[in-house]
Amino acid sequence: MATGRTHRPATRSRGIPEATVARLPLYLRALTGLSERSVPTVSSEELAAAAGVNSAKLRKDFSYLGSYGTRGVGYDVEYLVYQISRELGLTQDWPVVIVGIGNLGAALANYGGFASRGFRVAALIDADPAMAGKPVAGIPVQHSDDLEKIISENGVSIGVIATPAGAAQPVCDRLVAAGVTSILNFAPTVLSVPEGVDVRKVDLSIELQILAFHEQRKAGEDAAAAEAGGGSEVVTPAVRGGAAVDRKGPDGDMPAVMPA
Amino acid sequence: MATGRTHRPATRSRGIPEATVARLPLYLRALTGLSERSVPTVSSEELAAAAGVNSAKLRKDFSYLGSYGTRGVGYDVEYLVYQISRELGLTQDWPVVIVGIGNLGAALANYGGFASRGFRVAALIDADPAMAGKPVAGIPVQHSDDLEKIISENGVSIGVIATPAGAAQPVCDRLVAAGVTSILNFAPTVLSVPEGVDVRKVDLSIELQILAFHEQRKAGEDAAAAEAGGGSEVVTPAVRGGAAVDRKGPDGDMPAVMPA
């Protein structure tokens, strides 16, 4: 999961489990595809395949929303699209601000996937005065001095942070103070927010690290054995200062070393 | 979670639960911060706070790696950094290719977080001949005709897909055929891959949709009531063609309508 939540009770919101909520957008995407191809109905099996999950899970997920299928037939595509959209709150317009218009912020501003699903980029904000007024994705960048005003004038409740790590917490604080209650954080930092504010994070390098973990494992115990025995390109290990030479990991003893 | 996995047994890899693996990068980031500030040791309580998790979870996570702490004292920062890096496979160099050098691909190429953690952008690949040769983030873009050659010459096992949705599956197939076994997918599609290939996905609009779900809920049952009663900016509902006017959702009856 490229993602995690901060704060917020583990309680299911209106009975829908978090894991299910996280999959609704996936179903919606698959359904939208079918809808565009004018497919009228779809079975749990087919839809599950299109969404990349298994059908029992999908049926259980849908059962939390209500009884929207027809036994022996399947689900009406258009009807489900509407129900899921409504459940996700996509039948309304969500103005969003993006703070931090660097490479990533600009890419986000240009990203079509937002606009296509009820999200409207209401403003772009950056701390660099040189950026002010410059249009990105057709929207003029505004200076962060005006952040509070921009938020309130546009009725923004969702903010996207794409600043450098150091700026993220202060920006977050200002967004929250100005009334934002949902934040999508691309900066590699843990944000602390008051109760009632939702944070989701996307950390590109974390995803790669998780892949690397599995990749390493695939390389096999052969490689692990080789590394235990002889030299590899491990970053120059130096002898550790403190106590403990007797640490034990599950894969055998490890010399008390660490990267320089 | 901005993320999910496709394919691959639910089995713990070498006894480390997936949920734990997904948090290791977080701990590592927090530890790196402490290391830079020359903090020698840290308690589970402190580190958990810095990583944004609770301390019991952190201790349980670490217990899967081994006994790396000292009772009554805490964890040695440098030592843990090394152990986690090793566990994640970050003590080796991972050449990565990025396919699809649009706004997002370019932003990824420029993203510092990759390089800082053992990931090296070995090549940028795009299907547009006009891009070929043009440097992005100091690396010349290569044409996708040469994809297979690039993969094998650089020993790439991790690929990043940042193409439009339509191109993603063909690109994925070629990457896999050329030897890539881990894929980070930014395209909004489900990729199908053979057994043994790992896919993680990051879908920006999915994250926003999950936020919107919770945001909607925060707006309260008052808003829900208001919407049930009168007009809101629901996208022009039209009467549904098919059967069923008797569908029932958990929040009361719903007219058989859907977005236009």
Next chain:
DNA sequence: GAATGTGAATTGTTTCACAGCA
């Protein structure tokens, strides 16, 4: 005395398997 490491309890999620309905 302080903080780790971990069994046991709890909570959440997935999968199974089949009753019930169109």
Next chain:
DNA sequence: TGCTGTGAAACAATTCACATTC
């Protein structure tokens, strides 16, 4: 007959609480 909807079983993750060790 075919496919949904859902209890019940299996599994996974989290949290508790405390014995253990420094």
